[in-house]
Structures are given as structure tokens and as C-alpha cells.
Amino acid sequence: MVTAVQARFLFTPNRFCLSQCRRQDIDRALISWKVSVRAAQVIGGHVADRMACRKQVDDFYGIRSKAAQGGQLKQGEARDVSNATDVFLRLFLRLVQMKREPVWAQIELEPVSKD
Secondary structure (H helix, E strand, C coil): CCCHHHHHHHHHHHHHHHHHHCCCHHHHHHHHHHHHHHHHHHHCCCHHHHHHHHHHHHHHHHHHHHHHCCCCCCCCHHHHHHHHHHHHHHHHHHHHHHCCCCCHHHHCCCCCCCC
């Protein structure tokens, strides 16, 4: 029988193996979409603010993917990293304010503000 501690140690290598199986662009696009939409919805605000947040997270996710594969930062990408840092700080603070684990299926679909 696998204990909880053993299961936690097995989780990371299993996730790594799954990530290596994702070779199609659609898999990567779906992950980027999910991360950026969820971040924008949790942070909230008007639609224009959420769209800007989503773009910043999406841009950063592309940089993260390139860095994970050994790529180099281009000239404008340092600014994108700085913008993403601000977004992730706002996301973290919002998650702390929520005082509960997010229900992602609900957050992805609920209206955040009236525009």
C-alpha cells in the first residue's frame, strides 16, 4: 500500500513524464490558456483589465516555456517578466484574500464585474 508520503514523492516524476509526452502545440496552448484565464478571473476587474492580465500571463508563459527548453530572452521579454511578476503578486494576494481553495470550474465561468 502506498502511503501519503510515498504518493507525494511519486507525483513529481509522474507529472514530469506526462509533460514530456506533450509534444503537440495544442497541449501547450491549452495549458497556457487555462493558466492565463484563471489568473485573470481570480484577479478580476473590468473586461479590459482582465484581457490585459490574460495577455501578460500568456506572454510570460511563452517565455517560461522557452526558458525551460534552454532558449534566451529577447530584448522586450525582460519587460514581460516584470509585468508578469506584478500580475502574480496580485494573484497571490487575491488567493490569500479568498481564504479557501478556488473552485476553478466556477471561477472560469462566473462573471467578475458588470461592464
